Amino acid sequence: MPLSDHEQRLLEQMEQALQAEDPKFATTMRGSDLRRQYVRRAVWSGIAFVIGVVLLMSGAITQVIPVGVAGFVVMLGSAWLGVTSWRRTPEATAEPEDVPDISPGAPRRQRRSSGRRQPNSSYMQRLEERWRQRRERGFGN
The missing domain is CATH 4.10.910 (30s ribosomal protein s13; domain 2)
Structure with a gap:
């Protein structure tokens, strides 16, 4: 709201x-800048993934099973952290017309509703769009 x-x-x-x-x-x-934080986290998880590969291979070569399992767990955790961090990274370059003007005197724009949902829209965005359309129509009147 x-x-x-x-x-x-x-x-x-x-x-x-x-x-x-x-x-x-x-x-x-x-x-701090969220983009920088998420990119840094993704880079560190990439480094941890490489360390996990080294541990896994060391465990396989030396036949020490706990080292190999630890390497696999490190790889799995770092891959999960890296992917989630990369997905959360906001876009660096936005077109000037895409950046909303939120200054106090700025006019408010109405969003256009095309009637069909966007391919990358989330569940909550679809619910918000339905709620907005329902309010505009007057709750089915």
């Missing part, structure tokens, strides 16, 4: 007051 103009102005005023009062805390609370 989007914030009203009044709520957006209040939020901006609170952010500015926090920035003026304690800039170090405000910078800490703002957090």
Whole structure:
């Protein structure tokens, strides 16, 4: 649910007051770039995957089963972490018209509904779209 103009102005005023009062805390609370964090996590999981392969092969060559099993578990865990991190990585380059203008004076755009769902849309996005369409139609009236 989007914030009203009044709520957006209040939020901006609170952010500015926090920035003026304690800039170090405000910078800490703002957090780091999510894209950088997820890419870093994916790279580290790739390195861990290679270490897992080395452990697996070492266990197979030396016939020490616990080392091979540990290598397999490291490979499996790092592959899972890498794939989930890679999927969560936001797109770096967005077209200027795709970036919404959320400034207080910006006009609100209505999304077009094509009637058919997008191939990559999630379950929650489809539910939200149905709910929005139902509200626009007046709950079936």
